Amino acid sequence: MKVLITGGNGQLAQALGRLLQDQGKNWEADFKNNKELDVTDFEAVSEILGNNEYAYCINCAAFTHVDKAESDTDLAHQVNVNGARNLALGCHQNSTVLIHISTDFVFDGFQNTPYSEEDVARPLGFYGDTKYKGERAIISNLEEHFILRTSWLYSEYGSNFMKTMMRLGAEKDELSVVYDQVGTPTYALDLAAVILHLIEAHSIEYGIYNYSNEGVASWYDFAKAIFEEASIEVNVKPIRSSSYPTPARRPNYSVLDKTKIKEQFSIEVPHWRDSLKQAVKALQEIES
């Protein structure tokens, strides 16, 4: 079996690479970075999928700069909407199952109970809007898809909130972090493990699934926990989002309900605090 992984230099793709290396699989994973495969190029996507008999394509390619997406609207749309559509069309032509990653930012965050897969998506910002349109482009062009909506992804790889906090914590005595945006941090290695589980189960229960770690936190709680795990002494001040103005508005509440994926695939979901321990340790090992 062969599996194509797009966005091969990104955080999630690197997490998948590390798990595949650790676990050793009897199938071939073909990682392509954005120079080797630009998902916005329909011809290139068709050619690679047509020339290889991929059973699965894992789409890790995305425009993930939430604030930049507000001004770089064209590129965000190209990658997150047209890229997703190109892959869906290419997968359809070649009987390839598409595993695509989406986000809690498809929701407006006005709810105060966890979002299920059926809740109405109403993104607040352009990133969330393009991610939602990407989901729709897949659903209308390819039946054989899994769309995994996740939240607050972090790890020892790529750029993410945990790494930003560790860097800022080493430079400053005090940081201000928002406490009125609540969600669930998700360790990219845990999400990668679920993706591999889906592939190995050869499931045909296609559709949208929520997946994050267990538990709930504000970004402030997450920052405090990062500093505690990393034994970094820094004073963290809780602030409202209005005191931290950003180009993109973010949801105040974006906790995802994971009942569907847990029941369908019988998976145990780690608590975010337990996974954070592993991530901090892994980052410290890389940096030592």
Ligand SMILES: NC(=O)C1=CN([C@@H]2O[C@H](COP(=O)(O)OP(=O)(O)OC[C@H]3O[C@@H](n4cnc5c(N)ncnc54)[C@H](OP(=O)(O)O)[C@@H]3O)[C@@H](O)[C@H]2O)C=CC1
């Ligand atoms: N990070 C997060 O907090 C969350 C992420 N997600 C979703 O999870 C998925 C993975 O995210 P993550 O790994 O963190 O993201 P990253 O930004 O780390 O990785 C995305 C990768 O896609 C590449 N890419 C950009 N444009 C193209 C293109 N046209 N063709 C091919 N590759 C391209 C990027 O390359 P380059 O950097 O060179 O542009 C980058 O390597 C995304 O779909 C994201 O929307 C969902 C919830 C939370």
Ligand SMILES: Cc1cn([C@H]2C[C@H](O)[C@@H](COP(=O)(O)OP(=O)(O)O[C@H]3O[C@@H](C)C(=O)[C@@H](O)[C@H]3O)O2)c(=O)[nH]c1=O
């Ligand atoms: C660095 C920093 C951020 N913040 C705030 C800004 C923002 O509201 C929140 C999170 O910061 P970031 O900008 O790092 O994270 P952000 O890019 O908003 O993270 C999102 O990325 C996309 C890709 C997703 O899909 C989402 O699930 C989510 O993970 O913390 C502070 O309050 N203080 C700080 O010092």
